[in-house]
Amino acid sequence: MDDQKKITNTVVEKQPPVFTPSELPYPFSSAVQVGDILFLSGEIGDAGNGTGVVPGGIVPETHQLFKRIKATLASHGLGLEDVFKCTVMLADMSEWHNFNDVYANYFEAGRYPTRSAMGVGGLALGARVEMECWAYNPQPNN
Numbered sequence: 001m002d003d004q005k006k007i008t009n010t011v012v013e014k015q016p017p018v019f020t021p022s023e024l025p026y027p028f029s030s031a032v033q034v035g036d037i038l039f040l041s042g043e044i045g046d047a048g049n050g051t052g053v054v055p056g057g058i059v060p061e062t063h064q065l066f067k068r069i070k071a072t073l074a075s076h077g078l079g080l081e082d083v084f085k086c087t088v089m090l091a092d093m094s095e096w097h098n099f100n101d102v103y104a105n106y107f108e109a110g111r112y113p114t115r116s117a118m119g120v121g122g123l124a125l126g127a128r129v130e131m132e133c134w135a136y137n138p139q140p141n142n
Helices: 058-074 093-103
Strands: 018-021 029-034 037-043 083-090 114-119 129-136
Touching (some): 058 093, 058 129, 083 093, 093 114
Antiparallel strands (some): 029 037, 037 129, 083 129
């Protein structure tokens, strides 16, 4: 009997998703907290006013999307070190190496998030790249 774990009945109260509206003039949330996971919407290199991406192509767009992702994470008390999954959409897969060169500088070597990358037929506002992330954000037990 000592080797067996005592099983107790616990009632876990279901917590509804918590939505963080986007400051951009589009119908989506910038993030949604579900349990201990914060799901971030895809970010592009938007200049910040919803009128278009920063000029210069994939490198400045990638830096800008990271700036936006970091701001969303910070508003939840998180940083890039809390990100564990990224999904990357590229308008042109030939720009994958240029994206990677920038991406690698934002995460600690050896602690890169899991990632999927795909080529797509087009992105909002003519962006070259879009990335969404999942971050671990443990919630207090209620």
